[in-house]
């Protein structure tokens with residue numbers, strides 16, 4: 201469960217063309233667009249829980265999420281530097297319960313933006329470079345995990 205990255209288009213630095221293969225008549229081409237599957241062995245703590253708790257709890261939850269993301273982005277071999285990243289996530293919980301999307305989306309969106317900038321994948325997590333699409337919930341007994349799907353374009 202380390203995730204991975206797949207290139208869907210390459211670009212040639214010599215002629216500037218976007219190509220469906222990694223070779224141009226001018227030589228090897230660089231990744232241009234692709235997708236990465238990033239796996240986290242946790243779900244973020246609900247913003248509702250951390251907002252009203254002691255600040256050390258929020259700090260611990262944020263640190264844990266940031267570290268897991270930093271590691272998972274490397275494990276998935278997300279290329280860098282990127283020009284644009286779009287993200288969507290599926291969170292799997294061991295039990296069925298009413299959950300508010302926003303309370304889980306907010307911490308992940310913030311932490312992912314921070315991790316992409318800290319790891320030098322993106323220059324900035326402003327909306328022109330980073331878009332967070334949405335979160336889906338799944339239930340599977342005994343499992344707690346988050347799968348983030350990144351759709352990216354490299355910097356030319």
Ligand SMILES: [Zn+2]
Nearest residue numbers: 212215224226
């Ligand atoms: Zn070329």
